[in-house]
Amino acid sequence: MNVAYFDCFAGAGGDMIVAALLDAGADEDACRAELAKLGLDECAVRTERVRRAGLGGLQFHVDVSESGVPQDHEHPHEHEHHDHAHAPRRRLADILDLIDRASLAPRAAERARRIFTRLGRAEAKVHRIDIQEVHFHEVGAVDSIVDIVGACIALELLGIDRVICSGVPVGSGMVRCEHGLLPVPAPAVAELLVGVPLRAIEIEGEALTPTAAAIFTELAESFGPAPEMTVASVGYGAGSRDTPHLSNLLRVIVGQVAQEGDADELVELAANLDDCTGEVLGQAIDKLLACGCVDAWAAPAVMKKSRPAWVLSALCRPADAAAAERVFFEETTTFGVRRRSCRRGKLLRSFETVETVFGPIRIKVGRLDGRVVTASPEFADCRTAADTHHASVREVLAAASAAWRQKA
Numbered sequence: 001m002n003v004a005y006f007d008c009f010a011g012a013g014g015d016m017i018v019a020a021l022l023d024a025g026a027d028e029d030a031c032r033a034e035l036a037k038l039g040l041d042e043c044a045v046r047t048e049r050v051r052r053a054g055l056g057g058l059q060f061h062v063d064v065s066e067s068g069v070p071q072d073h074e075h076p077h078e079h080e081h082h083d084h085a086h087a088p089r090r091r092l093a094d095i096l097d098l099i100d101r102a103s104l105a106p107r108a109a110e111r112a113r114r115i116f117t118r119l120g121r122a123e124a125k126v127h128r129i130d131i132q133e134v135h136f137h138e139v140g141a142v143d144s145i146v147d148i149v150g151a152c153i154a155l156e157l158l159g160i161d162r163v164i165c166s167g168v169p170v171g172s173g174m175v176r177c178e179h180g181l182l183p184v185p186a187p188a189v190a191e192l193l194v195g196v197p198l199r200a201i202e203i204e205g206e207a208l209t210p211t212a213a214a215i216f217t218e219l220a221e222s223f224g225p226a227p228e229m230t231v232a233s234v235g236y237g238a239g240s241r242d243t244p245h246l247s248n249l250l251r252v253i254v255g256q257v258a259q260e261g262d263a264d265e266l267v268e269l270a271a272n273l274d275d276c277t278g279e280v281l282g283q284a285i286d287k288l289l290a291c292g293c294v295d296a297w298a299a300p301a302v303m304k305k306s307r308p309a310w311v312l313s314a315l316c317r318p319a320d321a322a323a324a325e326r327v328f329f330e331e332t333t334t335f336g337v338r339r340r341s342c343r344r345g346k347l348l349r350s351f352e353t354v355e356t357v358f359g360p361i362r363i364k365v366g367r368l369d370g371r372v373v374t375a376s377p378e379f380a381d382c383r384t385a386a387d388t389h390h391a392s393v394r395e396v397l398a399a400a401s402a403a404w405r406q407k408a
Helices: 014-023 028-036 092-102 108-126 143-156 187-192 210-219 276-290 318-331 379-389 393-407
Strands: 001-009 043-052 054-066 162-165 175-176 180-181 222-223 230-238 250-255 262-273 297-301 308-316 340-347 348-356 358-367 371-377
Touching: 001 014, 014 028, 014 054, 014 210, 014 250, 028 043, 028 143, 043 143, 054 143, 092 108, 092 143, 108 143, 108 187, 108 348, 108 379, 162 180, 162 210, 180 308, 187 210, 210 222, 222 262, 222 318, 250 379, 262 276, 262 318, 262 358, 262 393, 276 308, 276 318, 308 318, 318 340, 318 358, 348 393, 358 379, 371 393
Parallel strands: 001 162, 054 230, 162 222
Antiparallel strands: 001 250, 043 054, 175 180, 230 250, 262 308, 262 340, 297 308, 348 358, 358 371
16 A cells, blocks of 8 residues: 655645655656646646755746736745735635546545535635635635645555645744735634644744645544655655755655555544434534544434433544534534544545446445455446436446446
8 A cells, every 4th residue: 555654844835745746756747637637728837856955856836827827826935825816716616616527537536626625614614604605715726726636646646545744834923815914824724724733843934835734634644653664755845935944845755554455543423412303413414524524423322311312423534523523512412522543444445437328437446455345336426327317326336337347
């Protein structure tokens, strides 16, 4: 299993993440070709070998024509909290549609969608509005879209299955953006970092940008020391500023871990409820899934005084635990929430597409020790195909399963 460990000793920006992965061996031409599928004709990408405080690294540039935003974006520290006054204001739905139309590799597209959705939730909370009303300003600019999607493409080109990150420095002082001067970390970044360990390093200005915070908090399974692994390559992504006291670089260590399957570190939350209606319980589960939990469920139980009750549980990444716990308190009648850390073993998952009489259907494939042990048609694809062709979902599921068996 391939793992990428990001060592944020000087902070991180979205462009630095892309650069580090390219420097670690992701094919630059292939990455450029995949980015071209976004149809952002007003921009071009390039890389440059640079030195930061004596150490070498790769810098990733997104040059945007004057019809978009100023060329070769600059960053405070200098990463990238953009102040693009003339950048188009995109809603979350606009960006997700852009990703869907690009026909990227399924895992890269799914990761990019998750990152932007997480960022949308953070922006919605900060501005106290619905997520569909969020307008992405700095992060909706062309270069930031390229940074996030480019990072997901580069991860896919390297075949990265797991992402782990060190503690992150955030910087200090103030940062200027479209909303004026804001404290570091900016409000959306602070919201994204709930539950994430911070690294105390004296850096003036913004050391962690919104795009980097969104990428790490969505994709990293844990924050801390590097895992046990066999190192395959090391890459360094450079920020814009060259300061003498600290190399403005982000390091990624790519390697392999010997495991029979996949695994990640999760938090399980639970509460016993004996005075909660079914309607409220269902709403709580919906809210838990919406806030980023990987699963949420309710199981019947008998509590003290022989009272019938429900045990509401949720499984989430450590970075989502605080938000999930808040849902328990706000949406249910509980006065307490249990929390425990756990490790989840998983099959290595991938998606493959089969052709059927109802059109292309994705198959979720699970592997153990390199051997396929299960394969299931993606239900959402089957439901859409069934509606389109006026067929039953069972017919589409059967056709997809048969096509997979023939292909396998």
